[in-house]
Amino acid sequence: MSSMEFSLQYRKYLDDINHEITKLSAVPDVLQKSVFSAMEYGLQGGGKRIRPVLTLAVCEMLGGCYQDALRVACAIECIHNYSLIHDDLPCMDDDAMRRGRPTCHMVFPENIALLAGDGLLNLAFELLSDKSGYTTLSAESILTLICCISRASGAWGMIGGQVIDLESEGRSDVTKERLLALHGRKTGDLIRVSAECGCICAGISDPNSEEYAKIVTFSSKLGLAFQIKDDILDVIGEESRLGKPVGSDQSCEKNTFVTLMGLEGAKEELARLTQEAKDALCGFEKPNFLLALADYLLHRDY
Amino acid sequence: MSSMEFSLQYRKYLDDINHEITKLSAVPDVLQKSVFSAMEYGLQGGGKRIRPVLTLAVCEMLGGCYQDALRVACAIECIHNYSLIHDDLPCMDDDAMRRGRPTCHMVFPENIALLAGDGLLNLAFELLSDKSGYTTLSAESILTLICCISRASGAWGMIGGQVIDLESEGRSDVTKERLLALHGRKTGDLIRVSAECGCICAGISDPNSEEYAKIVTFSSKLGLAFQIKDDILDVIGEESRLGKPVGSDQSCEKNTFVTLMGLEGAKEELARLTQEAKDALCGFEKPNFLLALADYLLHRDY
Numbered sequence: 157m158s159s160m161e162f163s164l165q166y167r168k169y170l171d172d173i174n175h176e177i178t179k180l181s182a183v184p185d186v187l188q189k190s191v192f193s194a195m196e197y198g199l200q201g202g203g204k205r206i207r208p209v210l211t212l213a214v215c216e217m218l219g220g221c222y223q224d225a226l227r228v229a230c231a232i233e234c235i236h237n238y239s240l241i242h243d244d245l246p247c248m249d250d251d252a253m254r255r256g257r258p259t260c261h262m263v264f265p266e267n268i269a270l271l272a273g274d275g276l277l278n279l280a281f282e283l284l285s286d287k288s289g290y291t292t293l294s295a296e297s298i299l300t301l302i303c304c305i306s307r308a309s310g311a312w313g314m315i316g317g318q319v320i321d322l323e324s325e326g327r328s329d330v331t332k333e334r335l336l337a338l339h340g341r342k343t344g345d346l347i348r349v350s351a352e353c354g355c356i357c358a359g360i361s362d363p364n365s366e367e368y369a370k371i372v373t374f375s376s377k378l379g380l381a382f383q384i385k386d387d388i389l390d391v392i393g394e395e396s397r398l399g400k401p402v403g404s405d406q407s408c409e410k411n412t413f414v415t416l417m418g419l420e421g422a423k424e425e426l427a428r429l430t431q432e433a434k435d436a437l438c439g440f441e442k443p444n445f446l447l448a449l450a451d452y453l454l455h456r457d458y
Numbered sequence: 459m460s461s462m463e464f465s466l467q468y469r470k471y472l473d474d475i476n477h478e479i480t481k482l483s484a485v486p487d488v489l490q491k492s493v494f495s496a497m498e499y500g501l502q503g504g505g506k507r508i509r510p511v512l513t514l515a516v517c518e519m520l521g522g523c524y525q526d527a528l529r530v531a532c533a534i535e536c537i538h539n540y541s542l543i544h545d546d547l548p549c550m551d552d553d554a555m556r557r558g559r560p561t562c563h564m565v566f567p568e569n570i571a572l573l574a575g576d577g578l579l580n581l582a583f584e585l586l587s588d589k590s591g592y593t594t595l596s597a598e599s600i601l602t603l604i605c606c607i608s609r610a611s612g613a614w615g616m617i618g619g620q621v622i623d624l625e626s627e628g629r630s631d632v633t634k635e636r637l638l639a640l641h642g643r644k645t646g647d648l649i650r651v652s653a654e655c656g657c658i659c660a661g662i663s664d665p666n667s668e669e670y671a672k673i674v675t676f677s678s679k680l681g682l683a684f685q686i687k688d689d690i691l692d693v694i695g696e697e698s699r700l701g702k703p704v705g706s707d708q709s710c711e712k713n714t715f716v717t718l719m720g721l722e723g724a725k726e727e728l729a730r731l732t733q734e735a736k737d738a739l740c741g742f743e744k745p746n747f748l749l750a751l752a753d754y755l756l757h758r759d760y
Contacts, residue, residue, distance in 0.1 A: 186614075186618065187618070187622045187625075187639055187640075188613065188617075188618035188619070188622050188625075190621060190625065191617060191621045192613055195613065242572060242573075242576060245549075246549075247547075247548075247569045247572060266549040267624055268621065270544060270547070270549060270550065271617050271620055271621055274576075274617050277579055277580070278579070278608050278612030278613065278617065279608075279612055281604060281608040282605060282608040282612055285601050285605040286605050287601050287605075294597070295596070295597035295598045295601050296589070296597045298597075298601060299587050299589050299597050300589075302586075302604065303584060303587040303588050303589075306580050306581075306583040306587060307584050309580050310584055311490065311494055311497065311573075311574075311577035311580065311581065312488075315490075315493060315573050315576050315577045315580065316488065316489070316490035317490070318573055319489075319492060319570065322567075322569055322570070323489075323490075323492065334489065338489075341490070
């Protein structure tokens with residue numbers, strides 16, 4: 157797939173996702189309008205939309221229903237953005253900027269930001285569970301989606317990773333094993349489940365099937381590579397492109413793959429994981445977009 | 459139903475709920491164990507367990523599967539307790555005591571408490587969506603449950619009520635209409651949906667059916683009565699029984715039914731709503747427990 161073809165396809169996915177998200181984040185004229193505005197602010201923050209793009213791309217590669225995958229993709233993006241709002245709060249990472257604009261609690265009162273995060277998490281499950289919003293998926297498949305997603309975003313998954321992260325700050329004894337558990341849960345689990353959902357939307361929901369297992373391997377490696385790239389960019393990236401100060405991990409004593417393995421070691425690990433992710437797609441008929449996506453994430457500068 | 463029969467039945471429901479909750483809040487030996495401990499602390503705080511009791515009692519009255527209702531009841535209790543943890547946080551009501559013991563963020567770091575709330579909300583949806591945990595409910599019915607619950611707990615429901623509450627503090631122009639919207643969402647929606655879930659567990663999931671509509675009327679009136687009683691107890695209750703300081707609503711300039719209608723007016727409204735709730739059960743074969751529950755909530759002193 158040429159770089160131009162990849163860009164066009166990525167653009168199409170982004171447009172579809174953003175269009176859906178604009179629809180579902182419309183602010184109703186109700187007494188509690190402020191929380192809907194804060195939810196909209198969180199959702200409309202842009203970003204690469206990697207998770208929903210993965211859902212769409214995996215589903216398309218496997219021949220599933222695009223409209224159904226789009227709904228699930230947007231629900232996952234709601235969960236991702238709820239986690240960012242909560243992550244940025246004063247009692248958490250206390251971040252004032254994200255993606256080049258003030259974080260939610262800098263624009264809205266802190267309690268409204270907290271509740272907007274809660275609101276987005278509930279909204280995700282409302283979107284996922286509304287049977288009338290789907291075209292082809294069975295109730296059984298929808299339940300499987302909800303179960304996988306809630307597990308990946310809960311205390312065993314993403315929330316668990318956030319806890320390990322908070323409790324690792326300032327510690328000098330963080331091992332590679334702990335860092336892998338931290339990021340496998342904090343970033344990895346939601347990225348992995350985004351791809352799994354693409355699979356389930358295409359009617360492949362047996363985790364023991366060869367295709368499902370390959371998608372899990374691909375997305376697990378990709379998620380880890382994604383985090384390592386983030387750590388590298390925090391050291392060598394340009395502030396104007398990152399939308400946050402360079403070196404912010406170091407300033408709050410975060411343990412990163414760069415502090416653990418050195419810059420060169422992290423770069424090697426990133427290249428290795430990206431290659432292994434791509435290798436996992438061997439045997440699929442139309443892996444081109446996902447292969448190009450892995451390379452795009454490897455080379456991105458923000 | 460005699461007072462003794464009611465007490466025994468209530469006790470049975472409580473024992474079943476607490477037994478399930480103890481099972482599901484076991485703390486696993488993982489790196490992020492602290493968040494599971496904080497979730498357990500939140501869940502094990504006791505309380506009247508009104509919401510899950512309603513689910514069980516409505517389901518039993520209508521002849522549904524008790525085990526399935528118990529699962530749903532516990533998920534709703536997870537949601538209730540997540541909302542309490544977040545409500546008590548410093549940026550929200552900043553409460554140090556609840557039910558006679560320190561609030562979650564007084565025992566755990568504030569960020570762990572925040573994430574424990576998030577974890578309980580995710581856990582609720584994980585419990586609800588795991589098909590293997592049910593005995594008789596169809597995937598369609600389970601989806602209906604999840605959809606009703608997420609709507610009632612989200613920005614249109616409970617979260618919306620919390621926002622109206624926060625934005626009403628210190629205002630002297632709060633009308634009865636606004637107070638009804640506030641509490642209808644903040645307390646009422648989750649109580650109502652608890653009863654609706656009992657209905658759905660018994661195979662009655664058409665909101666337009668007579669039985670379903672009666673349960674909605676019953677539980678909506680009961681939820682409002684419950685809140686008015688809380689407001690009255692905040693003024694005339696005993697601190698040792700309430701587990702929090704008497705008059706704490708006034709000290710943070712909350713608008714309550716007592717400040718709006720006076721103590722006598724609030725008592726009359728409470729009696730009227732309780733009677734209307736009971737009247738809605740007319741026509742059911744075995745309404746005795748729910749009738750007694752309404753009286754119990756009317757006369758409670760904590």
